Amino acid sequence: MTMKSSTRQVDGVTIVDLSGRITLGEGSVVLRDQIRDLLSKGNKRILLNLGDVSYIDSSGIGELVSAYTTVRNQGGELKLLNLTKKVHDLLQITKLYTVFDIKDDEATAIKAFA
Amino acid sequence: MTGKRVSYTLDSTLESVNTVEQIADKLAKDSGFEDEERHKITMAVREASVNAVLHGNAYDPSKKLTVGFDTTGDALVISIADQGRGLDPATLPDPLAPENLLKQSGRGIFLIRTFMDEVRFRILDPGTEITLIKHRGHAAEGKEGSK
Numbered sequence: 001m002t003m004k005s006s007t008r009q010v011d012g013v014t015i016v017d018l019s020g021r022i023t024l025g026e027g028s029v030v031l032r033d034q035i036r037d038l039l040s041k042g043n044k045r046i047l048l049n050l051g052d053v054s055y056i057d058s059s060g061i062g063e064l065v066s067a068y069t070t071v072r073n074q075g076g077e078l079k080l081l082n083l084t085k086k087v088h089d090l091l092q093i094t095k096l097y098t099v100f101d102i103k104d105d106e107a108t109a110i111k112a113f114a
Numbered sequence: 115m116t117g118k119r120v121s122y123t124l125d126s127t128l129e130s131v132n133t134v135e136q137i138a139d140k141l142a143k144d145s146g147f148e149d150e151e152r153h154k155i156t157m158a159v160r161e162a163s164v165n166a167v168l169h170g171n172a173y174d175p176s177k178k179l180t181v182g183f184d185t186t187g188d189a190l191v192i193s194i195a196d197q198g199r200g201l202d203p204a205t206l207p208d209p210l211a212p213e214n215l216l217k218q219s220g221r222g223i224f225l226i227r228t229f230m231d232e233v234r235f236r237i238l239d240p241g242t243e244i245t246l247i248k249h250r251g252h253a254a255e256g257k258e259g260s261k
Contacts (some may be wrong), residue, residue, distance in 0.1 A: 024131075024168070062217075062221070065217070065218055066218045093228055094210070095210050099215060
């Protein structure tokens, strides 16, 4: 049930590999702390890999939005990678699909950072 | 399947939310809903339970979460009640409005209405009861129930 998070650096982009559930409570906190930690270390080009995220609730969606606006407000960029169908559908329903820059190929996503 | 009515009275905690979600998933499965519909049901139930615990009862240990499941008819009917200050769904902002798209919260009721066939609200004294209905075998034409 819990969410796990790990990071990799590729060509100046920090890839955050997330797995599990991003829901109210632990999952949302893990994501929030991860983004805060990266920004404090000056990592402002962030690619969230959601390929192994099985479930997101409305709190998790809110946390993704918060991460996006927080990174952008600090002059950075946040993109999403490898959405599962459930997460893809959720972002479409909530009209956030057009807000986020969403990629399905890691190499293409990394090149897309300014 | 043989229908039944069951109800639970639970503490206002996130553990209770997870419990209710798991019960909903099992009942939806036992009621014959396919994976995609089960996901919608369990997500709507989770959102309603979170609202009851977080916004309704505000984690107050003296206030309880009451959840009922009814599988006796041609639908799965789930009612979730809190003992909070009450919710008027008509006052909720539209989360799809451009000015609200980047807000961190405010999508729960919208998702519930999207995922269920019918959604009804009832003001209690104190608290709010939300009833979620999913019909078996076909999608209902009307999504919105009355308050």
